[in-house]
Amino acid sequence: MSRTTYREAVRAAIREAMQGDPRVFLMGEDVGAYGGCYAVSMGLLDEFGADRVRDTPLSESAFVGAGIGAAMGGQRPIVEIMTCNFSLLALDQIMNNAATIRHMSGGQLSIPVVIRMATGAGRQLAAQHSHSLEGWYAHIPGIKVLAPATLEDARGMLPTALEDPDPVLIFEHAGLYNLAGELADDAGAVPIDRAAVRRAGDRVTLVTYGGSLHKTLEAAERLAGEGVEAEVIDLRTLRPLDDATIMASVRKTHRAVIVDEGWRSGSLAAEIVARIMEQALYELDAPVARVCSAEVPIPYAKHLEHAALPQVEGIVAAVRAQLG
Amino acid sequence: MSDPLPEREHALDLLHQMLRIRRFEEKAAELYTQERIRGFLHLYIGEEAVAAGVMATLRPDDAVVGTYREHGHALLKGVSAASIMAEMFGKQEGCSRGRGGSMHLFDAKARFYGGNAIVGGGLPLAVGLALADQRAGLSRVTVCFFGEGAMAEGEFHESMNLAALWRVPVLFVCENNRYAMGTALERSESETDLVRHAESYRVPARAVDGMDVVAVEAAAREAVEHVRAGEGPRFLEAQTYRFRAHSMFDAQLYRDKHEVEQWRGRGPIVRLQTRLREAGWLDDDALEAIEARVRQEVADAVAFAEAGTWEPVEELLRDVYTEVPR
Ligand SMILES: Cc1ncc(C[n+]2csc(CCOP(=O)(O)OP(=O)(O)O)c2C)c(N)n1
Numbered sequence: 001m002s003r004t005t006y007r008e009a010v011r012a013a014i015r016e017a018m019q020g021d022p023r024v025f026l027m028g029e030d031v032g033a034y035g036g037c038y039a040v041s042m043g044l045l046d047e048f049g050a051d052r053v054r055d056t057p058l059s060e061s062a063f064v065g066a067g068i069g070a071a072m073g074g075q076r077p078i079v080e081i082m083t084c085n086f087s088l089l090a091l092d093q094i095m096n097n098a099a100t101i102r103h104m105s106g107g108q109l110s111i112p113v114v115i116r117m118a119t120g121a122g123r124q125l126a127a128q129h130s131h132s133l134e135g136w137y138a139h140i141p142g143i144k145v146l147a148p149a150t151l152e153d154a155r156g157m158l159p160t161a162l163e164d165p166d167p168v169l170i171f172e173h174a175g176l177y178n179l180a181g182e183l184a185d186d187a188g189a190v191p192i193d194r195a196a197v198r199r200a201g202d203r204v205t206l207v208t209y210g211g212s213l214h215k216t217l218e219a220a221e222r223l224a225g226e227g228v229e230a231e232v233i234d235l236r237t238l239r240p241l242d243d244a245t246i247m248a249s250v251r252k253t254h255r256a257v258i259v260d261e262g263w264r265s266g267s268l269a270a271e272i273v274a275r276i277m278e279q280a281l282y283e284l285d286a287p288v289a290r291v292c293s294a295e296v297p298i299p300y301a302k303h304l305e306h307a308a309l310p311q312v313e314g315i316v317a318a319v320r321a322q323l324g
Numbered sequence: 325m326s327d328p329l330p331e332r333e334h335a336l337d338l339l340h341q342m343l344r345i346r347r348f349e350e351k352a353a354e355l356y357t358q359e360r361i362r363g364f365l366h367l368y369i370g371e372e373a374v375a376a377g378v379m380a381t382l383r384p385d386d387a388v389v390g391t392y393r394e395h396g397h398a399l400l401k402g403v404s405a406a407s408i409m410a411e412m413f414g415k416q417e418g419c420s421r422g423r424g425g426s427m428h429l430f431d432a433k434a435r436f437y438g439g440n441a442i443v444g445g446g447l448p449l450a451v452g453l454a455l456a457d458q459r460a461g462l463s464r465v466t467v468c469f470f471g472e473g474a475m476a477e478g479e480f481h482e483s484m485n486l487a488a489l490w491r492v493p494v495l496f497v498c499e500n501n502r503y504a505m506g507t508a509l510e511r512s513e514s515e516t517d518l519v520r521h522a523e524s525y526r527v528p529a530r531a532v533d534g535m536d537v538v539a540v541e542a543a544a545r546e547a548v549e550h551v552r553a554g555e556g557p558r559f560l561e562a563q564t565y566r567f568r569a570h571s572m573f574d575a576q577l578y579r580d581k582h583e584v585e586q587w588r589g590r591g592p593i594v595r596l597q598t599r600l601r602e603a604g605w606l607d608d609d610a611l612e613a614i615e616a617r618v619r620q621e622v623a624d625a626v627a628f629a630e631a632g633t634w635e636p637v638e639e640l641l642r643d644v645y646t647e648v649p650r
Binding site: 023025051054056057059061062063064065066067068069070071072073074075077089092093096097101102103104105106107108109110141142144165166 | 422423431439448450451460482645
């Protein structure tokens with residue numbers, strides 16, 4: 001085991017991928033000379049050179065599209081978009097090209113591109129820098145959507161995503177880059193097709209992902225102090241969703257609360273509630289509850305931002321309400 | 325001054341290629357009115373010299389990215405008329421298994437990468453395909469076709485800049501047919517000299533008479549040579565005209581019939597025919613022989629499409645993700 005951070009784990013994954021396959025290259029805004037806006041790619045330019053670590057102009061549509069084209073042409077690009085907020089300028093390429101070309105070509109072409117971006121709020125950056133758009137992207141057939149929340153997943157999801165023949169979007173919660181902990185020295189690729197039970201419990205199922213995982217685990221600890229053992233599921237992969245793990249837990253606990261930093265309306269949380277209704281309604285002892293972001297552009301002021309986002313107190317309160 | 329005609333066989337082949345597009349599309353229009361082909365159908369009739377001239381300069385392993393007005397480009401890049409027609413019928417024998425239709429023709433073997441129906445959406449893909457070749461050390465060229473309407477899109481500017489910065493092997497071909505749907509160039513660009521747009525990114529650029537297949541080929545050949553030599557992207561504006569409506573739903577209120585008639589008079593096919601006759605290389609019999617070959621190809625394509633089959637609905641969900649053998 002070695003001490004590391006989420007940021008370093010992502011960097012180690014990129015480095016290993018580049019060492020192992022000359023087709024892999026990294027491109028995005030300020031990934032080279034600057035070292036990445038979250039310092040993820042620090043040092044990689046020196047190690048791999050400017051052909052493999054490519055600084056792009058501020059042209060999200062062109063460089064994301066070029067990543068898609070290069071993947072179609074046989075390369076294995078890792079495209080970094082600074083944050084998901086700016087991915088909106090590349091939405092055409094992601095949605096109309098990456099997600100559709102396999103299908104529109106009748107299965108002739110695959111697009112093995114990996115697109116990484118930071119997501120989430122919590123650092124007083126105001127509305128335009130605080131979106132959580134992974135739920136939106138999870139709406140789109142043709143792409144896969146990942147949300148690594150742990151060091152193991154930060155280290156291990158990227159290699160699996162690069163092996164995948166289809167476009168994979170990885171949402172790294174900006175609040176997690178400094179997450180520190182111990183990681184096995186031989187940590188490597190992890191599966192990207194199933195959710196993980198991060199904490200076992202029998203009274204209520206808490207379903208979450210990404211930046212909200214740690215708040216949810218904290219809430220579960222508090223609840224344990226009150227004698228309520230909550231099971232915490234980390235979705236990990238937002239598309240395709242691993243229904244089986246969710247339903248198995250709901251069948252055990254008979255209660256569920258979904259914690260999602262996305263807005264409530266039309267959210268991933270809403271989708272999970274619907275699936276529980278479809279697959280496990282008669283197992284429930286109480287209506288499924290949700291803890292989501294308030295329906296407001298995320299405000300700047302600290303107290304207001306705090307109030308807009310899912311917080312430990314809110315999760316605890318939602319569980320208490322469930323238990324009646 | 326016209327460019328000199330190329331050698332006889334080649335000149336006759338250019339005529340043959342343009343007629344393949346023309347007759348194929350005339351048939352498609354007819355089938356559309358019979359509701360055998362549905363969806364959107366954008367005809368290239370009048371603009372054939374551009375695809376014919378450019379494609380004549382490419383190698384089989386060069387790549388092409390087109391727009392929704394791409395039947396002609398696909399046909400001349402080596403996608404079979406039969407598989408294109410079947411695609412437009414929605415049959416599973418189509419080049420995209422009936423999943424794409426007229427606007428989304430794909431053929432991986434022919435290196436024909438669509439068929440993109442988002443104006444400007446193909447340009448970044450072309451930059452990426454060329455980047456892949458550059459990284460792999462292949463001396464292949466990617467040609468990207470788009471209309472002048474696309475030049476107002478951000479993706480045009482982003483892609484020109486990126487291609488020029490990274491010197492990737494792309495030939496950008498703007499098919500300036502003067503109208504983006506009903507919007508005339510003067511109404512959509514503050515600078516109507518399109519070559520200047522490309523030059524502002526330091527991409528060598530020139531305009532060519534897109535109704536003259538010989539001129540298009542000469543200009544494209546020169547550009548492709550530079551691109552293939554690793555000198556970075558080039559831009560070619562082909563000044564052309566679409567004889568038909570934008571798509572099959574277009575009352576053409578934005579231009580007068582007289583203008584269309586004038587352009588038809590200088591159509592690319594008539595024009596080459598005239599020169600070939602003057603050179604003594606073409607007479608009625610020779611022309612009829614070419615027309616007969618084309619008629620046969622189109623008839624065979626329609627027969628193939630008619631005989632094609634509907635993909636079973638049970639297969640609806642295939643090809644969203646790649647099947648990975650476990
Ligand atoms: C991004 C986008 N905006 C609008 C449209 C609708 N549309 C389809 S074709 C077209 C005109 C494009 O003109 P041009 O690029 O000159 O090509 P042409 O059709 O003349 O070949 C428009 C506006 C579209 N398909 N994509």
